[in-house]
Amino acid sequence: MGYDWYLDFVDLNYKPSKTDVVCEFRVEPAKGFSMKEAAGRVASESSAGTWTTLFNLPKRVRKIMAIAFDIRGNFVKVAYPIELWEPGNAPQLLSGIAGNIFGMKALKGLRLMDVSLPKEYLKHFKGPSHGVKGIRKMMKIKKRPITGAVPKPKIGYSAAEHTKIGYETWMGGFDIVKDDENLTSTSFNKFEDRAKMMAKARERAEKLTGERKSAFLNITGETKEMIRKATLLHDLGWEFAMIDVVTCGTAAVHTLRDVCADLNLAIHAHRAMHAAFDRTPNHGMTMYFLGKIMRMIGVDEIHVGTAVGKLVGTRYEVKYVADMLRESHVGKDKKILEQKWYHIKPTLPVSSGGLHPGLIPEVMKILGTECALLVSGGIHGHSKGTRQGAKAAMQAIDATMRGISLKDYAKKHVELKLALEKWGTATPI
Ligand code: CAP
Ligand code: MG
Numbered sequence: 001m002g003y004d005w006y007l008d009f010v011d012l013n014y015k016p017s018k019t020d021v022v023c024e025f026r027v028e029p030a031k032g033f034s035m036k037e038a039a040g041r042v043a044s045e046s047s048a049g050t051w052t053t054l055f056n057l058p059k060r061v062r063k064i065m066a067i068a069f070d071i072r073g074n075f076v077k078v079a080y081p082i083e084l085w086e087p088g089n090a091p092q093l094l095s096g097i098a099g100n101i102f103g104m105k106a107l108k109g110l111r112l113m114d115v116s117l118p119k120e121y122l123k124h125f126k127g128p129s130h131g132v133k134g135i136r137k138m139m140k141i142k143k144r145p146i147t148g149a150v151p152k153p154k155i156g157y158s159a160a161e162h163t164k165i166g167y168e169t170w171m172g173g174f175d176i177v178k179d180d181e182n183l184t185s186t187s188f189n190k191f192e193d194r195a196k197m198m199a200k201a202r203e204r205a206e207k208l209t210g211e212r213k214s215a216f217l218n219i220t221g222e223t224k225e226m227i228r229k230a231t232l233l234h235d236l237g238w239e240f241a242m243i244d245v246v247t248c249g250t251a252a253v254h255t256l257r258d259v260c261a262d263l264n265l266a267i268h269a270h271r272a273m274h275a276a277f278d279r280t281p282n283h284g285m286t287m288y289f290l291g292k293i294m295r296m297i298g299v300d301e302i303h304v305g306t307a308v309g310k311l312v313g314t315r316y317e318v319k320y321v322a323d324m325l326r327e328s329h330v331g332k333d334k335k336i337l338e339q340k341w342y343h344i345k346p347t348l349p350v351s352s353g354g355l356h357p358g359l360i361p362e363v364m365k366i367l368g369t370e371c372a373l374l375v376s377g378g379i380h381g382h383s384k385g386t387r388q389g390a391k392a393a394m395q396a397i398d399a400t401m402r403g404i405s406l407k408d409y410a411k412k413h414v415e416l417k418l419a420l421e422k423w424g425t426a427t428p429i
Helices: 004-009 035-045 090-097 131-139 159-171 191-209 223-235 250-262 274-278 287-297 315-326 357-367 386-401 406-410 414-423
Strands: 021-029 067-072 075-080 107-116 146-149 176-178 214-216 240-244 266-270 301-303 348-352 372-374
Touching: 004 035, 021 035, 021 090, 035 067, 035 075, 035 107, 075 090, 090 250, 090 287, 107 287, 131 146, 131 266, 131 348, 146 386, 159 176, 159 191, 159 386, 176 372, 191 214, 191 223, 214 240, 223 240, 223 250, 240 250, 250 266, 250 287, 274 287, 287 301, 287 315, 315 348, 315 357, 348 357, 357 372, 357 386, 357 406, 357 414, 386 406, 386 414, 406 414
Parallel strands: 146 176, 146 372, 176 214, 240 266, 266 301, 301 348, 348 372
Antiparallel strands: 021 075, 021 107, 067 075
């Protein structure tokens, strides 16, 4: 039938070169296809191949074909020669390794698990402009997790109402007030109004507390509009811009990475829509992969989940993604694909979604202190209000950092006591 060509993309004796981009896939062949045939199709369609042998094939193609070189159970590793890739073009990488292959009839399921990016590929990306150290320096927080909250309801407040809740959040001891992912600029809460009112309120909160306070204002939108909003944030003295990186796409994030770096803004990346790709275990792509691409492009912090909160994600996944984001070299033991980050700074993992003070020790057991914790419903739902709720969450962090149980700490900290009375240590669903 002229399909034999697919097997040209499989060579189990091939040893990847230092400059190859290497992907790991979980492949489930459709009925009637062997693993080898399925693996060949993945390597072919994601690189140079088509469904049949060709009448005309430039010699060069043999050199740039991807090779499926390792098949273990359902897991397949594919090596892609560096010549396939345009320097600094993240969408092109995705169009290859995360493109047509997901729709092939010969595959029942396909999951892109990970990619190992060689120095030769990474050198065309700048990574985060601030990174973990830069953020800590900016916020003047040395050791503890950075704390933030989203005013809830997530959309519906006017700019003034939003600011009032934000002010309470800061006064309760939190560092950051974050916009929600679907709050951008609406008739009842214009971005400009919010950014300006919040800037004034932050000044007051900083004066009164003597602490550094900031906000993640959501600039998500059309790229030129994002640039305009980022510039406004800079002009108002803000330190961060928030972007929904999955819905905006890698090209826009890349553009904004450079714009924000020039404006000295760090990027807070929200991952809304990631679960459309990473939730089904046998298809799509992992959060690990997605997070890796975002660190490469240059977001300074990104959501990784909580494991113990309201959204799906196991402890193992959350920690595994967080470590990849903040370490300079992972997979040294080769149990997972090795990744050296070279010049690329670490990205701060952000844990969010259904957290409340009673869950803080658990989440810190998983993530440690090098993270940001967003506790929103879990402070605004406190029986005495937002300020006391934020105090309770800060007390829970304090207790955990000092190795004291929340139960003991609550004896002398009434805000924490009330939070524990309301939520205990329950996982919300
Ligand atoms: C958290 C949150 C975040 C989620 C996103 C929300 O609020 O603002 O969008 O955390 O999930 O709307 O759910 P709560 P993830 O603290 O009130 O749950 O961080 O996993 O991407
Ligand atoms: Mg949200």
